[in-house]
Amino acid sequence: MSTVHALPTVPDNPPPVLDVAIVGGGLCGLALAHSLQARRLNWGLFEARDRLGGRVLTHTSAQGLALDLGPSWYWPGTQPSITRLVEDLGLDSVPQADDGRVLWLDDPSRPPRTVAVDATGRPAEGAPAQPGGVHGGARRLAGGMVGLVQALASALPVSRLHLGAVLARVEDGGDHVVLHLRTPQAAPQRMRARHVVLALPPRVVDASIQFEPALPDAVQQALSGTPTWMATAAKAAVAYAQPFWRSQGHTGNAWVTHPQAMLAEVFDVGPNPTPPGSGAALAGFLAPGVVPRQQMRTSQPLLIESQLCMLFGPEASDGELHLQDWADEPLTCSPADRAEDGLAQAHLPSGPTSLTGPLWAGRLLLGGSETATRGAGYLEGALNAAARLRRQLEEQRGRG
Numbered sequence: 001m002s003t004v005h006a007l008p009t010v011p012d013n014p015p016p017v018l019d020v021a022i023v024g025g026g027l028c029g030l031a032l033a034h035s036l037q038a039r040r041l042n043w044g045l046f047e048a049r050d051r052l053g054g055r056v057l058t059h060t061s062a063q064g065l066a067l068d069l070g071p072s073w074y075w076p077g078t079q080p081s082i083t084r085l086v087e088d089l090g091l092d093s094v095p096q097a098d099d100g101r102v103l104w105l106d107d108p109s110r111p112p113r114t115v116a117v118d119a120t121g122r123p124a125e126g127a128p129a130q131p132g133g134v135h136g137g138a139r140r141l142a143g144g145m146v147g148l149v150q151a152l153a154s155a156l157p158v159s160r161l162h163l164g165a166v167l168a169r170v171e172d173g174g175d176h177v178v179l180h181l182r183t184p185q186a187a188p189q190r191m192r193a194r195h196v197v198l199a200l201p202p203r204v205v206d207a208s209i210q211f212e213p214a215l216p217d218a219v220q221q222a223l224s225g226t227p228t229w230m231a232t233a234a235k236a237a238v239a240y241a242q243p244f245w246r247s248q249g250h251t252g253n254a255w256v257t258h259p260q261a262m263l264a265e266v267f268d269v270g271p272n273p274t275p276p277g278s279g280a281a282l283a284g285f286l287a288p289g290v291v292p293r294q295q296m297r298t299s300q301p302l303l304i305e306s307q308l309c310m311l312f313g314p315e316a317s318d319g320e321l322h323l324q325d326w327a328d329e330p331l332t333c334s335p336a337d338r339a340e341d342g343l344a345q346a347h348l349p350s351g352p353t354s355l356t357g358p359l360w361a362g363r364l365l366l367g368g369s370e371t372a373t374r375g376a377g378y379l380e381g382a383l384n385a386a387a388r389l390r391r392q393l394e395e396q397r398g399r400g
Helices: 027-038 080-088 146-154 202-208 217-225 292-294 298-314 337-338 378-397
Strands: 016-025 042-046 056-058 064-067 093-095 101-105 111-119 138-143 161-162 167-173 177-182 190-200 210-212 234-240 254-256 265-270 280-286 320-325 364-366
Touching: 016 027, 016 177, 027 042, 027 146, 027 378, 042 190, 042 234, 042 280, 064 234, 064 280, 111 292, 167 190, 167 202, 202 217, 202 337, 217 280, 234 298, 254 298, 265 298, 280 298, 292 298, 298 320, 364 378
Parallel strands: 016 042, 016 190, 042 161, 101 254, 167 210, 190 364
Antiparallel strands: 056 064, 093 138, 101 111, 167 177, 177 190, 234 280, 234 320, 254 265, 265 280
8 A cells, every 4th residue: 555656757758648637545536546447548546645545544553453543434324325335345344332322521520421412412411322322323344444445446556556746736738737746756747637636625725736827716715715624633542452341331432521621522443343352442533622732742642541541440541542633734734724723623515516617628627525515524525526526527528
């Protein structure tokens, strides 16, 4: 997954012309590449990171347990595209542990209370528990979401996957588009394509890519005004030898709502059920905003451990901590997202329509989960956007 395939060096002659250049190796870009490969088109995928997956990021614990530090869940009841893809790829999934109750810690000076979650998603002491009420029937991939990335990438020619390729400028060439790319191995490179798809968060496009000619004002405003899901989020996963919380009668679900909270939400991310020797883990989203997190960076491990011990007792100490702060990644978090820290954490019902239409006479298309008409921000949204892009490319090629 980390192998970098070098871009062709063409200092003196015009570079070859691809049918389609995909910029962005997250789920949207990979799903689109999968479709183009099946149609035998001449395509290339260019990813700035040294890995594929984008916001899909899975660490592995010392015991070999998959720990998702990006998206973890999908919902079969409301997300048909990701559900069908998981089934088509033959990937194993597990239900998120959820008996309808949470450990609720709203006062740091008092022990947590076990309460049911009501129909509005709030703790309701004395209410009957509804299994599935906390996570709404969510499922996880048994080997982590990276399995989705690996399954899609394994069907693609390695020679078409270019990692460490940073797009700096896009230029309309009339009957093609020129991509100006920077790579760690060589001087800036140029690639040409009849169609270019930017499968990236809109704000990352706005912050990092120059366009010649400039995009229409409505498109530029939509790019800068569309929040990136998870951009300012931070997630921790702590691995243990055994799921001790289950023997205590807990599913691992906990909500911490007092002002000093370090983890706002906690949940079990281990196997369900747990085979002997497989290990176990808890994960959670950090509650403090970007600036407070930076100020307490060195103390974060101790504060996370302390809160887990407050929730589940001393057995929660000395776990194996894995931490990912997405605000530290400019390929996910733009300056505009950092400036709006905490204000843009609600999923968009759909992406702005000004980002879904073809540009430059169909030679330039915008994608990414935030542009989806359904499930924007989710994995479902990434697949929804990829399906739209596939249809648009077919229409444009039909006209040609």
